[in-house]
Amino acid sequence: MTDILRAHAEDAYAAELSALAAHDAETGRPRPPQWRLSPWAVTTYLLGGELPDGTAISAKYVGARRLMEIAVASLATDRALLLLGVPGTAKTWVGEHLAAAISGDSTLVVQGTAGTPEESLRYGWNYARLLAEGPSRAALVPSPVMRAMETGALVRIEELTRIPADVQDGLISILSEKTLPLPELDDEVQARQGFNVIATANNRDKGVNDLSSALKRRFNTVVLPLPDTLDDEVSIVRTRVEQLGASLALPADLSHLAEIERVVTIFRELRSGVTADGRTSVKSPSATLSTAEAISVMTNGVALAAHFGDGVVRADDVAAGLVGAVVKDPVQDRIVWQEYLDTVVRDRPSWADLYRACRELV
Numbered sequence: 001m002t003d004i005l006r007a008h009a010e011d012a013y014a015a016e017l018s019a020l021a022a023h024d025a026e027t028g029r030p031r032p033p034q035w036r037l038s039p040w041a042v043t044t045y046l047l048g049g050e051l052p053d054g055t056a057i058s059a060k061y062v063g064a065r066r067l068m069e070i071a072v073a074s075l076a077t078d079r080a081l082l083l084l085g086v087p088g089t090a091k092t093w094v095g096e097h098l099a100a101a102i103s104g105d106s107t108l109v110v111q112g113t114a115g116t117p118e119e120s121l122r123y124g125w126n127y128a129r130l131l132a133e134g135p136s137r138a139a140l141v142p143s144p145v146m147r148a149m150e151t152g153a154l155v156r157i158e159e160l161t162r163i164p165a166d167v168q169d170g171l172i173s174i175l176s177e178k179t180l181p182l183p184e185l186d187d188e189v190q191a192r193q194g195f196n197v198i199a200t201a202n203n204r205d206k207g208v209n210d211l212s213s214a215l216k217r218r219f220n221t222v223v224l225p226l227p228d229t230l231d232d233e234v235s236i237v238r239t240r241v242e243q244l245g246a247s248l249a250l251p252a253d254l255s256h257l258a259e260i261e262r263v264v265t266i267f268r269e270l271r272s273g274v275t276a277d278g279r280t281s282v283k284s285p286s287a288t289l290s291t292a293e294a295i296s297v298m299t300n301g302v303a304l305a306a307h308f309g310d311g312v313v314r315a316d317d318v319a320a321g322l323v324g325a326v327v328k329d330p331v332q333d334r335i336v337w338q339e340y341l342d343t344v345v346r347d348r349p350s351w352a353d354l355y356r357a358c359r360e361l362v
Helices: 014-027 039-047 065-075 093-104 127-133 144-151 170-177 230-247 261-272 290-307 313-326 334-345 351-360
Strands: 080-084 109-111 123-124 140-142 153-160 179-182 187-190 196-201 219-225
Touching: 014 039, 014 093, 039 065, 039 093, 039 290, 065 080, 065 093, 080 093, 093 153, 093 196, 109 144, 144 153, 144 170, 144 179, 144 187, 153 261, 170 179, 170 196, 179 351, 219 290, 230 290, 261 290, 261 313, 261 334, 290 313, 313 334, 313 351, 334 351
Parallel strands: 080 196, 080 219, 109 153, 153 196
Antiparallel strands: 123 140, 179 187
């Protein structure tokens, strides 16, 4: 039994990736240069299915197949891929699994922040060697982007719009010319076949730096929406909570989480500004209330039930997580949440326990 908290996608799903590679070999499906799997197999890996030999491939993304086909097809060209969407729409999750299936390595990552330097996208220096030996390839510290160019792999750039605009534009020549100049060495790194970039971005959070028109043109953009239906979102939350519960060794009953549907329903109604039956308008809080937030609320509820209850998740276990997810602004969001409780939750007889638990916390 491993003690790794979260295995990389290529390790956690190694058996599925091997089965898909074997199926590709049997069928002779074409693969782009340096790809571990064919585009068909990559899409099947993401969306799930069953191979002719009976191997079950679990779904990593629940949504429109065409979106994943477009994303995979984009990476088979010389255009980079930008996964765009509100927080919690599985952009990072999809990007990681794309890199694992295509390159067999999802660890080449640049995490975008307001303080991300240009060296994170290009290269830096080992200053001890630089002072001792002068500029040389041995003294150069390659960025994940440079390593991906040298090996013909995919590199992931998370939260691209959080990176300062002048640093973002360092990607333009890399994506256009497929070369990285090394002026200090009078040299350059040329990208090998298979190199490409998967970037993620959202425009909801504060501190967002818009992409320049020149950089936008270098990307094919795929917008990942929130789940279309309640059932889809419940399925996503249930699957991820079960996976997280297993990895965290939470001794709770994860097979029947009746509270998931109530949490997801609340989030969907507050996001849309109207109840599921369309009869009552509600105010929306400042929080995004994404699927990822619902997963967090339920995982916290499972932990409470496992360690401080009898292992069965109940309203009292999810109430605290709900309040914390909805009430980000202690003044305005609290008013919105109290109104929702009194006008919607209280009028649902089967939700009486949830109403009582939530009212005790506000």
